[in-house]
Amino acid sequence: MKKELRLTVNGQPYELYVKPNSLLVEVLRNDLGLTGTKRGCESSSCGICTVILNGMAVKSCSMLALQADGAEVVTVEGLANGGKLHPLQKAFLDYGAYQCGFCTAGMLTSAKAFLDETPKPTEEQMREAIDGNICRCTGYNSIIRAMRAVVNGEYEETR
Amino acid sequence: MINDFEYFAPKTVKEALTLLDKYRDDYKIIAGGQSLLIIMRQGLIKPEHLIDIKGLSELNYIKFDAKKGLRVGALTTHRTIEKSPIIKKSFGVLAEMENRLASIQTRNWGSIGGNLCHGDPAGDPAPVLISLNSTLTIASINGERNMLVEDFFLDYFETALEHGELLTEIQVPTISPNTGAAYTKFNVIENDMATVGVAVSITLAPKGGHCKDLRIALANGAPRSMRAKQAEELLRGKKITDHLLKEAGEIASAEADPISDIHASAEYRQELLKILVNRVGKEALSRAKKP
Amino acid sequence: MSDKYAVIGKSHIRVDGHAKVTGSAKYTFDIVLPNMLYGKILRSPHPHAKILKIDTRQAEKMIGVKAIVTGKDTLGHKNGPWRRFPELCDEEILCREKVRYIGDAVAAVAAVDEDTAEAALDLIDVEYEPLPAVFDPLEAMKEGAPQLHEHAERNINVTRRIEWGDVNVAFDKCDTILEEQFHTSSQAHLCMETHGAVADFGYDGKLTVWTSTQSNYYIQVLLAAMLGMREGDVRVIKPPSGGGFGSKFELDSAQFCASLLSQKLCRPVKIILTREEEFTATKRKTPMYYYVKMGAKKDGTLLAKEVRVVTEGGAYTAMGSTALYLTGFYSCMPYKWSNYRYDGYRVYTNTAPTSALRGFGAPQAYFAGESMMDMLAAEMKMDPIEIRRKNAVTPNYEVPGQAYIQSCGLGECYDAIEKYMKERGKLPLNGGIGIGNYAFMSGGIFNWFNTPYAFSAVIVKINIDGKVDLFTGACDTGQGSDTTLAIICAEELGVHLEDIRVHADDTDLGPADLGSWGSRETLMNGNAVRMAAADAKRQLLEFAYAKMKPNVVYDLDIKDHKIYMIDRPERYVSYFDIVQDAIRGKEGQTIIGRGHYTPHRKGMVSPAWGFGVQAVEVEVDSETGKVKLIEIVTAHDCGQVINPVGVLGQVEGATMLAAGGAFCEDQPMDNGKILNPSIGDYKVLRSVDMPKTIGIEVDTYEPEGPFGAKEAGEGLTSPTAGAMANAVYNAVGVRIKDLPITPEKVLKALKEKEK
């Protein structure tokens, strides 16, 4: 039996009816068509389904959609606004912090949630911040450089 | 594929306990669900009723009182504990442990109570809580009961939690002066599940500096989080030397009964326990000596 | 050097960048078509068994189930890319009589949603007669071992010999001879996007398949053959792809089953493999048993090397035959062996088929080879860099009967690493640096696929506004070939990167290309791109000459949208004006340039070679055996760097994958069952574990490559395991010959050493 789910995604309030066994990632992708958020494993180990829920990075494949009732969710589609890319997105472009791009949404959301709460992190903290996200292409270091660039204010004018 | 189930999201503990009582024959409690959903997805368990306690704000708190000690609601997330100023200040080892527990995403969503109830002997919080002589409170429709955390674990993924019961609070006694506590786990990949882990807390006598009291607890040393009591006995009341610590490592390793799996053989785990008990013991000792 | 070029050698934002950082890139995983069904595949739980019967009646009755296919619904063809060696095509994909590994496909279901399809799998009743199985290649080679395929006695799948000189005679002349054995482990590709396909067979009898692949041309041809269709009726489109690493240029079960189901129903069918299937039922790295004997003269001259290899083939040939040959070839590189003999055996086993994984046999060869070089240096009291430099291949060297090397920056790489090690100075206790070096191909000169087409072909079309359409069959799986090719095109045409639109993902549009494997695209497709762009440019210049009327001795060229006289650059006309003139002058036809590339008379392996030397620094915890990766420095020669940020990404990405394979990645099995088929249990390096990496590019000019460019990326996975083993030895004096180098193995070795 479907149940009502009210949540806000990328600033847009939604009222839906979902099956209790639907995962948040499934509702985002299938019901809301936000396919930017991917899925990489069935064991909540790869982090590529990461979204920002009430300001926290969480794995949308490891929670029921109904557990997001009343929550504010931000997905990769919600990072840019008014035709402007988020500084992290610009930095990812300039520093080649992605290759196949399949883990990129999770990397960006993890990085954003972290930098929002820790604006001046150390290198170690930045590595910790994306330690739950697997990237098979880049070897991570370019992602750290991109985060560092944002922290250093290289993209401030667009903030 | 996750089976269909009837979903309940009680708003109060009372409501939750009533539901647990009502569906005692076939329900599962979901807190964060990061462990539960994996086995549900594999079709290994198919509960008819899922009772979601994630929203019970009643059980999400950290309270500290110099006499009574620390009280943590079972649904407090790992991340909240990790970042709590009072815990950093007065229970540093807890915050250190949480900081190494899996990834930020997992810590943001997972709760300390959920972790304990999963009953995975590789879990990090259990040994640390055991080493701090922590207790916990279990509630049911018929009332509450308390027990030592070290008595909570029975076997692989099996805890003392009966049907109809809910873990509500964890209590950590105030750490007495001249006490040092430390936790270290060994793993090939950082922040991974512990191949083995060791928590030690040592209290030194104000005069003479001999070991007044101590606790040694092991992660993944056996089918359940365990205390290395014989190793403790060796050290209790004595002036702790490098030599004694080394010996304690040998004893703890012999006490332990780890298994062989794809990540390490039982023999290797026992080797690691020798080393870790020694190292963590040293660390705890030096912390105990710090004024 | 990069000033020489306007576009090449400067870092560019990738052509697929914006779509990828905003989440708008649509992967196969994201595609939903009207009226689409979802498929799931039933796989064998047995490592080796006869299929007695398959009863699908119960499943068919289930509401929401639309079709079920089994081996009986196929034409019974055996799949494989070996169109010149039919005996090597041995995989039915949907098994008919027999299953040969845990994960072999036996049936597939199409239903209204994934849950229904999955539930239906449980209702399919397959009766098996389990057969004795064999899992270790050395066991499988023995007389009387269970035989997987009728055609392969003692389960020998392929044998290869490479030989020149006379090793037996040469060994007698050696002052020092070493003999050792090594074993390399399995590794999963771990593409973040699992294998998957959306197949849409219409009532018009035409099939369109969207799939994450490294070669849409291979998939088109192989699918057509397996389904009994004309190639032209099969269209394969590659959306942005979530990684390949060698696992995605063969026809897989998702592509075949989705197509077969769609063909049966004339409805779109989508199959995305689960992560568990990705681990257990797709190809994996080839584990190898290595025996190496090498000998040298007092002065350190390498005289003779003999290598014997047995590879764990798994149930089918896959790309393993090429891995068998390449590992034998790489075992002689990058040194001037005057006598060499390789004997390789690929052996069938009841395990998941083994195949290509980034490096294609090279990492295994260099792990054994580079470990041996250090052991030899120690034995002969020589400096490990010195003995390598002394014997290393040099420009314009011929590997007897095998390969021609033109550009080679290996010498400069040794210098760079030597300099780095000097500056690094003294290491902490239990710290050690080890080195390894490599040579790697820039595309293979193999045509086992028997393609009648050029290896790479490109069409360049210039439109009235100066925009350029680049049509190619190259497959970007994330490594960035679309961007590299666009840069080469822009450079040759004298336009900007933004002027280029790359159409590289559709067999209906682009000319055939063999795809992205063996580090082909930059050199092979790059050459075709440059030729096509030059062809289009020539057509523009005809009109420019007419307009500018230069003295006939002057040449024109294009740079930065200016068509100018090479010797008098101040005299120029606008590229855009000339494009307008040219199109109007050609009665309104767009400008079409054509280019192609196939290597000729370039030996047997590759037309060009990338090189590198790597230093790995580790710190070993002598009590637990844990090895900490501190820093990995790689000096490498990839010819002219096309896109620096892209090359750095390749260096670092290769390091993550190679260090993981050397350090912790493994696929332990029990009776043929992979025991860690989840990312929770399969350990890979994460950001915190990733060591500091430094890439030092050594510039050379490769005459065979476009603007002097050659491979970067795949070869870089080669040196790490050997360098790491050498580093551990230099740190604590134990030699690990069996990958991965786990703490447990190191501690065991340390304890044995104490005795």
Place this chain on the structure above:
Amino acid sequence: MLIEGKFVLNVPIQKLWDLLLEPGTLASCIPGAEKVEAIDDKTYECVVKQSVGPISVRFKFTVVLTEVDPPKHLKAVGRGEALGKMGTFTCDVNVHLAEILKGEVEVFYQTNVNIVGRLATFGERIMRAKAKSVGEEFTRNLQEKMKSGIVPTDFFG
């Protein structure tokens, strides 16, 4: 996966042997055994319930004695399924009885269990641990059954 165990019992070897082949013994000694039925002198049908934490599974399987060499050695093959499409499994059992002293028997058993399907994916680690503890419990129960004094046991599972 291979599970081995060894224990010593003070009991006449023939008595132990007979008990081991007696369905009643097995039923009462196999942890979670719900049914052990001798179909003929070589074949047993069993239903055993096992649980690991939240997961509980019913195994239905048939054991066939393939080699019987009383009172010293027996070999058996078990085939069965975990009910509810959880998986299938096979196991080979080897039991050796050796009379160390008069009336003191050393029992050495070796079981190679192979589980396939869903259950196997739950994690080799837990299956292995469970198998070990089941082996140990079986032994304990058997020892209980022989009301004779028991020499300390020694395991390596």
